[in-house]
Amino acid sequence: MALIGEALISASVQVLCDKITSALFVDLFWHKKLDKPLLMKLNNTLLTLNVVLDDAEDKQIVNPAVRKWLDELKHVVFDAADLLDEIDTEALRRKLEGEDQTHKLTNKVWNFLPSSRNHFYQSMNVKIQELLQRLESFVQQKSALGLREGAGRQVSQKTPTTPLVLEPCVYGRDEVKEKLSKVLLSDNASKDDVSFLTIVGMGGVGKTTLARMLYNDDNVKGHFTLKAWACVSDYNDCIKITKTLLEAVTSKPCNTENLNLLQEDLREQLRGRKFLFVLDDLWNENNQDLNYVRVLFITLGTRGSKVIITTRNKNIASVMQNVPIQYLEPLSPEDCWLLLSKHAFGNEKCSAHPNLERIGKQIALKCRGLPLAAQTLGGLLRCNIDSEEWNRILNSSIWELQFETSDIIPALALSYHYLPAQLKLCFVYCSIFPKDYEFEKEYTIQLWMAEGLIPQVENANKMEEMAQNYFDELSSRSLLQKSNKSGFTMHDLINDLAMFMSRGFCLRLEERESLKVERVRHLSYARGELDVAPKFKPLYGAKSLRTFLPTSLDPY
Structure with a gap:
């Protein structure tokens, strides 16, 4: 099932209509450069199509013909955007020539x-x-x-402001946290000096959240002389892993690629210290690499040191563990409802709305015990006391969809489906950020503004304020998450959702499935030490590219 992102069309149509009626275009009409009746007809035609897009997005779920109609329309709308940009560029050039006295000679020519x-x-x-x-x-x-017209679903508008702050909340993990805390605080948890605690579970079940709870526990903090956290999902060789560990300890960039030097530096940092490391989201199944990491820690650590590993792969855990593996099960229906209701009602008691509580518990059952699903749906329903809207989400056909990738959780697709169009556009743009990439709020909203994803207003400060509100809204819905440091990240499954919804228009160069880049508009690539021309050869046919963004998982 390949759903077409209506938001990419709807938001683009609004931008196009604003541009056609802008002062720059009016000036072109005045000088009779452009055919005004023709452009007004284009404007009206775009608006005529725009009012049925919500209905089309709903019906495409069960109607392949509508899905094909949306897909083809998307291409035409983006062609229109390119054409108007070409005209807009010429209009701006004329304006600059008219205002800048230094261009008088150019005008004469x-x-x-x-x-x-x-x-x-x-x-x-x-x-x-x-x-x-x-x-x-x-x-x-x-x-x-x-x-x-107007037959589609109601979108979930911006959450009303409230003085009540929704603090991070975790349900159903007290018992397992207490169990693992005892292991962390014991110097004899295993026969080795360094003990490996492996947490295994499916995506979205809360492995990282549990590891973070343990890592930040006050008793645990005082037990170790060194603590470091490293996300290792993207690293697949000994040098990269060792560099990541060293940089996590020193908080400094490491430029050498010499494995012996890296090991020696890491040994110096860890010598005589009881440490706690978290290796989050370990994917590398290569036994040689896994054994290397295991031996590295065991030879460097003093008695009582610990390494927490989170992974979806039980085979990885079997290789690494020297204490029993902790399999993290989904939440019970009761705990899943408590989490969903906390995000939906904040600090207000859900018992004040018995009808919503009845519907909400049925929605929680469909989350299948995944905290990430409960959080995002709770964010979607927050401060919404319309029982019809809750029922619409409960009975949505999206729950029954079979996506082409099993990583797309229906609850997450629903959270996206009910976003306002402009928020959808900003969300899918973030798909160009690699998994585990930490991005700053200010940097991201500047990108959104530069790309025209934020509605144009005369006052630049108001435009930036609007972009900040969009970012905060996506964060409040758990689609963007605060990282351990000062920035933000996207959960792997949320990142998968953004990539799925933006296919064909947003692309990470390293993730491309084919060389078809003609329609790609926003692209990122992993910055290397030497980015030479052959690396970018697949982009020769990218005629619609608007974003060319270098990224790096190295925060330095």
């Missing part, structure tokens, strides 16, 4: 070449006419597909 300018606008009018014809065919098809 252009006056000798009127045919060049006229040819540009004539060609634009022809392209607008062709685009209009393509869009009108979609208008004709919408009636045949049964698409109706």
Whole structure:
């Protein structure tokens, strides 16, 4: 099942309509450079299509013809965006030439070449006419597909502000936390000087949350002379893993690739110290690499040192463990409801809304005990006391979808489905960030603004404030999460969801499934020490690229 992201279309249509009616375009009409009736007709056609997009997104779930209609419309809308950007660039050039006295000579030169300018606008009018014809065919098809104005789902609007602060909450993990805390505080947990506590469970079940609870426990803090946390999901060789561990200890960049030097530096840092390491989200199944890490810690650690490992793979845990593996089970239905209701009602008692409590417990059952699912749906329903909306989510056909990748949890897809279009656009843009990538709030909202994902307003400060509100809203819905440090991350499964919804338009160069990049608009790549031309050869055909962003998991 490949759902088409209506938000990519709807938000883009709004941007296009704003641009057509902007002061720059009005100036072009005034000088009769562009055919005003033609552009107004384009504007009206876009609006006519926009009002049925909500209905189309709902119906595409069960109707392949609607899904195909949306997919093809998406391409035409983005072609329209490219065309208007071309006109917009010319309009800005004219404005700068008119305002900057240093361009007087340039203007005089252009006056000798009127045919060049006229040819540009004539060609634009022809392209607008062709685009209009393509869009009108979609208008004709919408009636045949049964698409109706205002018939789609209601989106979950911005959460109302409240003085009540929703603190992070965990349910159903007290017993396992107490059990593992005793192991951490024991210097004789295993026959080795260093004990490996492995936490195994499916994605979204709360492995990282449990590890963080243990890591930040006051009793645990006082028991170790050194604590370090390293996310190791992206590393698949001994050098990278050793560098990551060393940088986690020193909080400094490490530039050497010499394994012997890395080991010696790490040995010096750990010598005579009782340490606690967390290796979060370990994926590397190579037994040689796993044994290397195991031996490395055992030879460096003093008695009582501990390593907590979280992984989805029980085979990895079997290789690493020297104390019994901790299998983390899904939450009970009761605990899952408590977590969902906490995010939905904040500090208000859910018993004040018995009808919602009845529906909510049924929704919690569908979360299958996954805390991540309960959190995101609770964020979706927060401060919403409309029982019809709760029932709509309970009975949504999205619960029954079979996605092409098993990592897409229906509850997460629902949380995305009911986001306002502009929030969807900002969310899927974040799919260009690699998994485990830590991004800053200010940097991210500046990217959103630069890419035109935030509605244009005259006051730049208000525009930035709006972007900050979007970011806070995504965070309150658990789609963006605060990291251990000062930045934010996306849970792996949330990242998978964003990638799934943005396929074909947002891309990480290292994740590409094929060389078809013609339609890609936002792209990131992992920065290397030497980024040479052959690395970017697949991008030669990327004609619509708007973002070319280097990223690195190295925070330094």
